[in-house]
Amino acid sequence: MRSIALPATAVTGALLPQNLERLRRPLALAVIQKGRVATQMPGFADKLPDEALRAVADYIYSPPPKLPEWGMAEIEGSRVVHNDAAQLPARPVFKADPLNIFVVVETGDHHVTILDGDRFERLARFPSRFALHGGPKFSPDGRFVYFASRDGWVSKYDIWNLKMIAEVRAGINTRNLAASSDGRFIMVGNYLPHTLVALNAHDLRPIRVLAVKDDKGRTSRVSAVYDARPRKSFVAALKDIKEVWELTYDEHAPPVYQGLVHDFRLGEGVPVKGPFPPRRIVLDDYLDDFFFIPDYSALVGAARDGVKGQVVNLNVRRRIATVDLPGLPHLGSGISWSYQGRTVLATPNLREAVVSVIDLKDWKIIRQIPTLGPGFFMRSHEKTPYAWVDAFNSKHRDTMQLIDKRTLEVAHRITPEPGKTAAHVEFSRDGRYALVSIWDMDGALVVYDSRTLKEVKRIPMKRPSGKYNVHNKITLSAGTSH
Numbered sequence: 001m002r003s004i005a006l007p008a009t010a011v012t013g014a015l016l017p018q019n020l021e022r023l024r025r026p027l028a029l030a031v032i033q034k035g036r037v038a039t040q041m042p043g044f045a046d047k048l049p050d051e052a053l054r055a056v057a058d059y060i061y062s063p064p065p066k067l068p069e070w071g072m073a074e075i076e077g078s079r080v081v082h083n084d085a086a087q088l089p090a091r092p093v094f095k096a097d098p099l100n101i102f103v104v105v106e107t108g109d110h111h112v113t114i115l116d117g118d119r120f121e122r123l124a125r126f127p128s129r130f131a132l133h134g135g136p137k138f139s140p141d142g143r144f145v146y147f148a149s150r151d152g153w154v155s156k157y158d159i160w161n162l163k164m165i166a167e168v169r170a171g172i173n174t175r176n177l178a179a180s181s182d183g184r185f186i187m188v189g190n191y192l193p194h195t196l197v198a199l200n201a202h203d204l205r206p207i208r209v210l211a212v213k214d215d216k217g218r219t220s221r222v223s224a225v226y227d228a229r230p231r232k233s234f235v236a237a238l239k240d241i242k243e244v245w246e247l248t249y250d251e252h253a254p255p256v257y258q259g260l261v262h263d264f265r266l267g268e269g270v271p272v273k274g275p276f277p278p279r280r281i282v283l284d285d286y287l288d289d290f291f292f293i294p295d296y297s298a299l300v301g302a303a304r305d306g307v308k309g310q311v312v313n314l315n316v317r318r319r320i321a322t323v324d325l326p327g328l329p330h331l332g333s334g335i336s337w338s339y340q341g342r343t344v345l346a347t348p349n350l351r352e353a354v355v356s357v358i359d360l361k362d363w364k365i366i367r368q369i370p371t372l373g374p375g376f377f378m379r380s381h382e383k384t385p386y387a388w389v390d391a392f393n394s395k396h397r398d399t400m401q402l403i404d405k406r407t408l409e410v411a412h413r414i415t416p417e418p419g420k421t422a423a424h425v426e427f428s429r430d431g432r433y434a435l436v437s438i439w440d441m442d443g444a445l446v447v448y449d450s451r452t453l454k455e456v457k458r459i460p461m462k463r464p465s466g467k468y469n470v471h472n473k474i475t476l477s478a479g480t481s482h
């Protein structure tokens with residue numbers, strides 16, 4: 001038995017037995033000893049004696065007397081309204097192009113910068129919640145941006161007025177959020193508790209808390225939730241049960257899309273009622289992350305410990321193919337482009353020094369492009385021939401590689417600051433500039449001319465983890481994450 005404090009500032013998932021079902025004890029011990037690749041978990045073998053490491057492993061598998069609760073009442077009780085967006089002018093207070101704004105998340109000191117994407121000058125810098133993670137999401141017109149922090153806070157910011165609108169704590173450990181394409185809803189996927197939380201996008205009022213359970217009552221963390229614009233639905237992959245859920249927000253969808261209220265049972269046979277009824281797709285394996293194919297009829301997902309990726313068709317509601325994906329593909333960072341008349345998906349790999357290129361017609365790997373090291377993020381733009389990828393998890397982490405989308409070969413290498421991690425690229429609206437992060441407290445955004453590959457400007461920043469261009473995001477540019 002043990003007692004637990006609410007992990008208000010936890011940066012990873014809560015280490016509770018419920019969240020460790022996919023990790024066997026010997027492996028957990030190995031993680032405590034050696035750390036875990038592509039996470040913030042370091043190894044402790046050189047810091048603690050063996051028996052202490054074993055005691056930590058035993059501790060995390062012992063159930064707490066009471067699980068922390070975070071339901072409708074707690075969520076509503078946490079809500080803070082800073083400004084009423086309806087009372088603020090519906091036009092930008094600045095002269096810069098509102099569609100060429102970059103939102104930059106600086107995790108070094110937990111701030112966000114709003115950057116003019118033509119002049120590369122700051123329009124605002126404000127404190128964020130602790131440890132923002134995942135891409136912020138935008139309202140359809142690009143006026144509002146929504147952030148999620150690892151400890152559950154969702155914030156809505158008005159870019160046009162440079163003001164925070166509202167904040168709410170939707171979970172204790174949150175994975176990510178999605179914004180509906182009609183601008184009405186936010187869906188939050190949590191690790192703790194095992195819930196999906198629907199919020200009103202206007203004022204972040206909670207609408208519904210969905211317990212994430214299979215028909216045997218087994219609960220699950222949410223791996224990731226994304227908006228599927230043409231389907232007017234949210235799609236969530238689950239971490240501990242082999243299912244994908246689709247939650248429609250289309251009132252006009254035929255009943256089959258409305259979650260089959262009658263075929264889904266919560267626990268002891270209680271039918272799910274209310275908005276966002278989940279339409280379940282049962283799979284053979286877990287999905288830790290996924291990528292939609294361009295028309296959103298299917299997704300390509302993979303389990304962290306799996307050897308095959310799964311292609312799941314959302315219409316026929318089953319796996320239709322598998323993909324040989326070695327290592328640990330980071331599908332959430334996948335991008336697509338047209339190569340020799342076919343659409344391909346390319347994904348970096350968190351464990352192997354390779355970018356995998358998959359033909360979306362027959363799901364075959366057409367190229368494993370060798371890279372300098374395992375990478376985290378990949379980006380391109382319709383107007384550039386290159387896809388930029390980092391070597392984040394390697395000794396070459398200071399170097400970006402530019403893959404030529406026409407030849408599938410690495411064509412250039414760029415080292416913005418020797419010895420400091422370079423990662424995460426985003427292009428300006430017209431694709432002319434590529435902005436690269438130097439991941440350091442004493443870091444920067446480095447702006448490159450995407451044609452000449454010459455540096456144009458360097459803006460000092462505190463570990464700018466990611467940057468997001470309003471236009472590229474709201475138009476679902478094929479070169480960026482959605």
Ligand code: DHE
Binds near residue numbers: 177288
């Ligand atoms: Fe992320 C996005 C999962 C560790 C920085 N990361 C995402 C998304 C998922 C994910 C599912 C897509 C969500 C979205 O955009 O809505 N990340 C995971 C993991 O499973 C992993 C490996 C382990 C974990 O700790 O959860 C992980 N991620 C990290 C980090 O250690 C990074 C490098 C530093 C940090 O801030 O935590 C990190 N992840 C990011 C960033 C994005 C992201 C910057 C947004 C990418 C984008 O361009 O959209």
